[in-house]
Amino acid sequence: MSTAAHQAAAQPLTLALRGVAKSFGAVQALKSGTLEVAPGSIHALVGENGAGKSTLVKIVAGVHRRDTGYFELAGEPVDFGSTAESKAAGVAVIYQEPTLFPDLSVAENIFMGRHPLGAGRRIDRTRMFAESEALFARLGVDIDPRRTANGLSIADQQLIEIAKAISLEAKLLVMDEPTAALSGNEVARLFAVARSLRDEGRALVFISHRFDEVFDLCDVVTVMRDGAYVSTHLIAETSESEIVSKMVGREVAELFPKTVAPIGDVVLDVQGLNSTGEFHDISFQVRAGEIVGLAGLVGAGRSEIARAVFGVDKYDAGSVTLGGVPVRQGKPSRAIRAGMAFVPEDRRQQGLVIEGSVAKNVASVIRGRLSRLGLLTAGAENKAAGPWAAKLQVKTSALDMRAATMSGGNQQKVVIAKWLATNPSLLIIDEPTRGIDVGTKAEVHRLLSDLAGQGLAILMISSELPEVLGMADRVLVVCEGRLTAELSRAEATPENVMAAATRSAQRDSEKEPVR
Amino acid sequence: MSTPTLTKPDGAERTYPAYSRNPLARALLTREAAVILALVVVFIYSMGNIPFFDGPLTIFNLSKEYAPILLMALPMTLIIITGEIDLSVASTLGASAAVTGVLVVEHDVSVPVAAIIAIVVGSLLGALNGFFIAYVGLPSLAVTIGSLALYRGLAEGLIQAKRISGFPEGWQDWPTERIGDTQYPNILIPTAVLIVAFGVLLHFTRFGRGIFEIGLSDESAHFSGVNVARTKMILFVLSGAVAAFAGVYVALKANSVATDTGTGFELKVIAGVLLGGVSIFGGRGALHGVVAGVLLIAVLNSALQLDGQGSEVIQIIIGLLLVGSVIASNFLPRVRALLPRRKVIDAPPSVTPQTPGAGESSER
Incomplete structure (x- = not known):
């Protein structure tokens, strides 16, 4: 690995994972994860959904134990069996939505389980508050340690987690999509804190889908794809387009065999669908024999749109028409009778009666x-x-x-x-191949392709870009609840889809959009 | 539309056996079978060893006394299989008995008309429960604890703390008269009809399959087009109606109605249902098991009484039986797991990505 990033070559790497693998049953979530983070640097970890980033982070955090591979922290080989062990070794993970005790004070949240004790093992509140204030002063943020955590913004809650990590003398801070729920100012404040931690010599791992942030904040970037390490680059020496091509670079056509099928009449017609807080003004059509891909980042509102169309959820405005017949909302039985089929995202909770035969x-x-x-x-x-x-x-x-x-x-x-037993005219399929092995994946793709060839209209939601690009005749891109692009098969390149999927993620309070 | 298939390379279609065990093992390795066996054993033992148990009155009295419990256990089974519960059945029974008593004795309404009115009232009381549980989404435990008190209060308000008695001759005796020369009272006729009806509803209809699905996962049931709210609503209405029918019977049988008519029946009903093998978590159970469960409690009760045991001993034995059955049901799956099943037959690997349109899809 060509990591010229090791400014402090004399010091051992804060974190080194090499060839780490992890399987859950038959599914290999991580095939070969490699990540080397130097002290005093901010390291971005990027990849599509399902690339294995979360599994890698969970191994570092001690949530999962790796099956194989090399794992070292500050020069010492380690093997965490629990999150307590990883914390003791100096790892802190800050999640998108921190889990504080809402009814306890901020200071108590920071010192949970290790309160400073006074005479007679009494909790020394004065010292606890003073130490909390000192931590916040060091981070340059203004939060009252006496107030309860209830009602704090997510940004403040993250800062409390960071304060806790510092008080635990964490050497490595992992931030898993910390900016997803933050406003522009809050992101700026978080980044200032992150930089000051870096300058203290700590190592930070930053996971994000937003390239403007990655390029703004980080020093080094590691790309993962399909559960495996792809490459590591110095931010100064790479470009956004290079990273995107590394993220998606795979022989799409071979894995996803979409046959050309004659496109027939409009089967599904969705007009002006609106649901406050979920999605806005969604209009599209799916024709017989056509596979329409619904792409976008996780949380963009794709599944919510599908659920509304099928009638599992209600919507505020708009209409759904199937084969020329209006489908009433909020009643899956109506949609089924009209000829709709829906393979939902969550197989175990929604798709199947898992305890049934x-x-x-x-x-x-x-x-x-x-x-x-x-x-x-x-x-x-x-x-x-x-x-x-x-x-x-x-x-x-x-x-x-x-x-x-x-x-x-x-x-x-x-x-x-x-x-399929219902003989539908429209199949909505949400994450058709999530968590299933490669062989079955290919079978499912072939089946979908053949079904379209028989005249079935298919609306396919997928977080795997190659799947969308390989299977879909047309790609609709959803970003933050809106359709931001409609791309024909020829137009749908990874770069175009990614750009549309992150389009409104660029913040107005920040600099101009990168692209 | 013909559907493309994922066929084996040799083109032959796979077939599957319907069951992984032989029919005998399937029938015997169930909680229902265990309860039925226990019932038979207790019955045969009592016939031989308990004085007067084989007398002409035992079965007759036992049937008269337990018919309302058995009746209410039928809709209760379906409700518990959906993962809900109805604690208000005994109060609904009390309220409908009060309605019957007031109409017949104080307003000279004929018994059949009063019975129909009482059943309508019971259905409405059930619908009120159902509305809060199915459409408002409140937990049934909380709702029916509330209506347990509320419906009992309605009954007390109707009869004003007096005892209503003096039903007209003829009707008063019908439910407790014997069917011909048998040991069985007339009430067993409608009871048998309802057992069959509920058995068919639960085990041989689309609606019944929905009940099991809701109990196992109401979210997947909703995603498969099962109308979860309507199903629950219907069940609570049925529960109210059946409890009301039992209330009419209880009023006629006792020839009187008091404010405490049927008090505590709900626990007997639930005990019978659970003893009969229905999971309190929902999704599992069978009606024949529940019938056996209620009868087991009835037979045990009667046998112990005839044996001269005090009510405290009877309570303790039936309580131990219930707890024991819950413990046993936790062991049954482990026993089952030890017994042989058919092996998984591996499908040939068909994992290589195919080139498009290479004749892979075959028509059925």
Whole structure:
């Protein structure tokens, strides 16, 4: 690794991870994570959703234990079995939304579990408040340590977490998307604090989707993709476009075989859909035989739009029409009857009755059709479910096995089987391949492509850019609840989609948008 | 529309057995089977060893006394399987008994008309519970603790702390008369009809499948198009209606209605349902188990009484039985896990990405 970033070459690296891997069951979340952070530097960790950043951070924080690989902190090999161990070793992780005790004072939150004690093991409040004030003075922020944490802004809560980290003499601070919920001024203040910590010789890891911030704040950047390390660059020697190409650079066409299908009539017509706080003025159409990709960052409002279209959630204004027939909102049963199918984001909570059997799950939406004179038998369900399980090559020993016992890929096949059994005209599929193995992923992609070839209209939400680019005939990009771009297959390059997905993330209080 | 398939390389379609165990193991390794077995054992033992248990009055009295419990246990089973609970059933029973008493004795309304009015009132009381639980989204435990007191208060207001008695001859006796020359009272006829009706509703209809799905995961049920709120509403209305029917019966059987008619029945009902193998967390249970559970409590009670045991001993034994059944149900899955199942047959690896349009999709 060519890290000219080690200004303090004499000192050992604060953090060194090399070839670290972690699997959850059949899913390899992290294949080969490498991250080397020098003291006195701010190191950006970037990658798409699912690139393995979070897993890497959780290994550093002691939440997960790595399966293999080398892990060293300040020159010492370490192996954290718990978050307490990582804290004791000088690691502090600050999450997007800190979890403080709302009813306790700020100072108590900082010193939780290690209050300064006075005579007779009494908590020495005076000293606790004084030390808190000293910490805040060092950070140059003004928070009253006596007030309760309840009602503090997220920015202030993050600063309290940072103060806590400093009081614990943390050598390494990891900030996981800290700016996502902050305003421009708050970001500036956080960055000032981060720089002062760097100048004290601490190491910081900064995870962000916002390239303007990465380039503004950081010294070094490491790119991850598909659970593996890609490259490390000095910020001064790289460019945003180079980073983007490293993030998405993969042979898209090979993995995602979208066949060309004739595009038919409009199946789904969404007009002016609006839901306060979720999304705004969403209008689009999906035609028969077409796969429309809904791209954007996590939290941009893509799933919320899908849920509103299907009728799981209500919306304030707008209309949804399927095959020329208006679909009433708030009633999934209406949408299903109209010919809509929805494979939701959360397989275990929403897609499946996870404790239910394969047969009951597959037959769950077609029970009306399977009933004879209002009576439904297990035999009818099994008879209907068997062929669908076979069509999707579900791996199970019998139809009465619980879905919970199956792998993520097989569970996803059960969900897809359940919806294809309804013979829909529109399939909405949210994160079709999240958390499933590569082989099943390819099967699902081929299936979606074939279904479109048969004339099904497909609306596909995916956080994996290559999946969207490889599968979609047309890409709609959502950013902060608005459609910011509609790109044809030819126009949909990683750079264009990324630019649209982060467009309004550029803040007006900051400098001009980078691009 | 024909659907593309993910076929095995040899083109053959996979088939799956419907069940991973043979039918005998499936039937026997259930809580329901254990409860039924316990019932049979206790019954046979009592017939041989408890004096007068095999006499002509035992079954008759037991049926008369436990019919209302069994009736209310039917909708309660469905409610508990959705993960909710209805603690107000005994108060609904009391209120409808009061309505029946006031109408028949004080206003000379005929018994069938009064019964229909009482059942309508019970349904409305159930609907009130259902509205707060299904549409407002309040927890059923809290709502029905409230209505337990509220509906009892309604009953007390209706009868004003006096005892209403003196139902007209004929109707008064019908529920407790024997069916022909048998040991069974007439009330078992509607009870049997309702057992079958609720059994079919729970186990052989789309609505019943929705009940189980709601209990296992109301979110996925909602995502699959199950109308969660309406299902719960219907169940609470049914619970109110059945409790009211039981209230009419109790009034006629006792030939009187008091403010405490049916007090404490809700706990007997719930005990029977849980003993019958229904999970208090929802999603699991079967109606035949509940019928056996209620009958097991009834038979035990009757046998112990005839054996000359005091009520404290009976309470302790039935309490221990309930606790024991909960503990046993935690061990049953482990026992089941030790028994052989069919092995997973590996599908051939079909992981290589295919080139588009290479004839991979085959028509059904």
